[in-house]
Amino acid sequence: MSEIFTVAVLVAVTASAIRLAVPLLLASLGETFGQRSGVLNLGVDGIMLIGAFTGYYAVLKSGNVWLGLLAGAMVGLALGFASAVIAVTLQAKQGISGIGIYLFGLGMSDLLFQKLVGTPIPINTFPKINVPILSEIPYLGPMLFRHSLIIYLAFAAIPISMFIINRTTFGMNIRAVGEYPEAADTLGVSVTGVRYATQLIGGTLAGMAGGTLAISLGIFQQNLTNGAGFIAIALVYFGAWRPVGIMLGALLFGFVNALVLELKTLEIIPRDLSNLAAMAPAVITILALAFVARRFRAPAALTKPFTRGQ
Amino acid sequence: MKKKSMKLAVLIAVFALVAAACGNADESEDGGFRIAIIAPSASNDLAFTQSIVDAANLLKESGVVSEVAITDGTFVVDDAAVAIRDYASDGYDLVIAHGSQYGGSLQEIAPDFPDVSFAWGTSADTFGLPNVYSYEAASDQGGRVMGIMAAALSRSNVIGIVGPIEVGDAKLYVDGFKAGVLIQNPGADVRVNYIDSFSDVALASEAANSLIGAGADVLSGTAQMVVGAVGVAKTEGVLWFGTQANQTSLAPEIVVASQVYRWDVIFREIIENVKNGKLGGEIYSITFANEGLVIEYNDGYSLPADVRKLADDAIETFKSGG
Numbered sequence: 001m002s003e004i005f006t007v008a009v010l011v012a013v014t015a016s017a018i019r020l021a022v023p024l025l026l027a028s029l030g031e032t033f034g035q036r037s038g039v040l041n042l043g044v045d046g047i048m049l050i051g052a053f054t055g056y057y058a059v060l061k062s063g064n065v066w067l068g069l070l071a072g073a074m075v076g077l078a079l080g081f082a083s084a085v086i087a088v089t090l091q092a093k094q095g096i097s098g099i100g101i102y103l104f105g106l107g108m109s110d111l112l113f114q115k116l117v118g119t120p121i122p123i124n125t126f127p128k129i130n131v132p133i134l135s136e137i138p139y140l141g142p143m144l145f146r147h148s149l150i151i152y153l154a155f156a157a158i159p160i161s162m163f164i165i166n167r168t169t170f171g172m173n174i175r176a177v178g179e180y181p182e183a184a185d186t187l188g189v190s191v192t193g194v195r196y197a198t199q200l201i202g203g204t205l206a207g208m209a210g211g212t213l214a215i216s217l218g219i220f221q222q223n224l225t226n227g228a229g230f231i232a233i234a235l236v237y238f239g240a241w242r243p244v245g246i247m248l249g250a251l252l253f254g255f256v257n258a259l260v261l262e263l264k265t266l267e268i269i270p271r272d273l274s275n276l277a278a279m280a281p282a283v284i285t286i287l288a289l290a291f292v293a294r295r296f297r298a299p300a301a302l303t304k305p306f307t308r309g310q
Numbered sequence: 311m312k313k314k315s316m317k318l319a320v321l322i323a324v325f326a327l328v329a330a331a332c333g334n335a336d337e338s339e340d341g342g343f344r345i346a347i348i349a350p351s352a353s354n355d356l357a358f359t360q361s362i363v364d365a366a367n368l369l370k371e372s373g374v375v376s377e378v379a380i381t382d383g384t385f386v387v388d389d390a391a392v393a394i395r396d397y398a399s400d401g402y403d404l405v406i407a408h409g410s411q412y413g414g415s416l417q418e419i420a421p422d423f424p425d426v427s428f429a430w431g432t433s434a435d436t437f438g439l440p441n442v443y444s445y446e447a448a449s450d451q452g453g454r455v456m457g458i459m460a461a462a463l464s465r466s467n468v469i470g471i472v473g474p475i476e477v478g479d480a481k482l483y484v485d486g487f488k489a490g491v492l493i494q495n496p497g498a499d500v501r502v503n504y505i506d507s508f509s510d511v512a513l514a515s516e517a518a519n520s521l522i523g524a525g526a527d528v529l530s531g532t533a534q535m536v537v538g539a540v541g542v543a544k545t546e547g548v549l550w551f552g553t554q555a556n557q558t559s560l561a562p563e564i565v566v567a568s569q570v571y572r573w574d575v576i577f578r579e580i581i582e583n584v585k586n587g588k589l590g591g592e593i594y595s596i597t598f599a600n601e602g603l604v605i606e607y608n609d610g611y612s613l614p615a616d617v618r619k620l621a622d623d624a625i626e627t628f629k630s631g632g
Contacts, residue, residue, distance in 0.1 A: 122541060122561065261516055262520050265521055
């Protein structure tokens with residue numbers, strides 16, 4: 001039992017938590033833009049899957065991980081556009097259409113993998129970067145400053161998202177459209193335009209999240225995300241539609257997962273309780289969600305389509 | 311009016327021809343033996359599903375069966391149940407439900423098709439039904455051989471195993487591997503991490519990281535999610551032992567050997583039984599003795615001769631009934 005209370009374990013668990021959190025963080029941030037503008041996209045996992053395959057395939061063919069990430073982002077952008085057409089222009093029920101996008105992504109990513117690749121072939125992964133000086137700090141260095149560049153980029157996306165949402169005209173328009181689209185429209189804000197833009201951002205980040213996952217693992221497999229896109233949506237609620245809250249949620253989810261793995265490795269969790277321990281991340285997330293739901297409210301126009309004059 | 315009648319007749323004739331053609335597709339054209347496989351992951355997962363698909367292809371190449379139909383990726387049990395029922399309705403001679411999780415569905419469906427033979431694995435339960443065979447892999451045998459080699463190769467004397475859910479042949483393999491390590495080196499520290507998922511590649515990777523962090527310099531693992539763990543082992547320069555299919559292609563630098571399932575060995579016998587009118591009721595197992603289990607070594611890894619001898623001796627012990 002004393003094994004768990006060592007600095008080495010804390011370092012390992014924290015580093016693992018950060019790696020597990022990053023795909024969730026990217027996808028959740030993207031979904032936040034959409035939800036703040038009033039559009040719920042349940043198809044995040046499907047977009048992540050297509051992004052994961054595209055990123056994987058681009059790296060397989062080119063050997064360049066950044067080209068792979070870009071390819072994942074671009075296909076995410078295209079699917080974000082498709083989501084916008086379905087949810088904003090065609091005004092389909094957002095829950096149902098999102099499930100459709102998810103199923104499309106699940107099936108198409110596997111089909112493309114079977115037809116274009118076949119047997120899993122390893123690809124290059126993101127190189128780790130030791131941040132000069134900082135990576136040498138005892139304990140903190142290995143925990144925080146010996147990751148791949150994509151990890152730092154993902155965390156850099158948090159203040160950028162905060163700035164866009166809270167400090168720019170575009171962000172103000174997003175919030176206005178998500179709360180009271182009729183008023184925003186009266187003031188000359190294009191509700192359709194804003195919602196299209198947020199879906200494009202959301203799709204791009206979801207595609208990047210999938211690409212990040214596949215390239216970090218160096219492999220693609222059917223249903224690689226294993227439902228991570230749905231967890232990302234839950235984290236948007238967990239984080240109360242705020243980037244910092246979402247980051248804390250993603251890190252908590254990653255940390256609990258990493259801690260459970262470490263406890264199993266150290267054989268601290270009895271094998272009989274292993275299944276219960278595996279549920280811990282989901283249970284903690286649900287409890288936190290229940291807490292958040294009582295303190296914060298969702299954007300008022302979330303899931304409500306907008307038609308001028310109605 | 312006459313023209314209309316003529317068009318209608320032509321349309322009906324075309325429809326009848328198409329329907330007849332479709333009907334023929336459902337029936338065996340040469341009176342051969344038709345098998346259908348329902349499996350949880352991709353046909354080329356380098357693990358559980360690939361092992362049965364490879365076996366089916368061997369059976370087809372050798373002329374034992376005339377047609378192989380595969381529905382893979384059915385990780386949703388309800389989808390698998392639909393596929394099982396469809397294949398049985400289509401008159402396939404043998405429907406193979408390749409996944410422990412499909413047992414409940416098969417128990418419900420098989421009695422509705424008393425003339426169709428079903429096989430379910432990995433399991434040792436036929437539900438007492440006369441048209442259900444069950445099959446399993448004595449993966450603990452290969453696990454033990456791999457464990458012996460792992461203990462002989464480890465310098466840190468810490469060896470890690472990434473497991474999925476503690477059931478079926480995964481549990482057998484893990485238990486066998488652990489036993490093998492301790493036979494070779496009773497003082498070794500074997501760490502087992504069941505991640506409670508057959509599909510979470512990211513979690514399997516982190517489990518491998520965690521085991522390496524605990525000092526493991528040799529890893530093994532079972533089920534389709536281990537592709538992530540193999541990647542971590544490759545990055546960290548840690549040796550890997552595979553199972554279910556040959557995993558050398560994932561990391562030729564660090565894969566020492568793989569236990570490969572040769573399901574075709576027992577399916578030749580099952581198919582012969584079905585042809586002779588015995589549709590089920592028996593349990594089969596692949597072992598070293600019946601050559602359903604094979605250890606395939608990575609030619610690119612220079613395994614010390616004494617370690618290879620330890621493995622060969624252990625295999626011989628199993629073959630001679632030890």
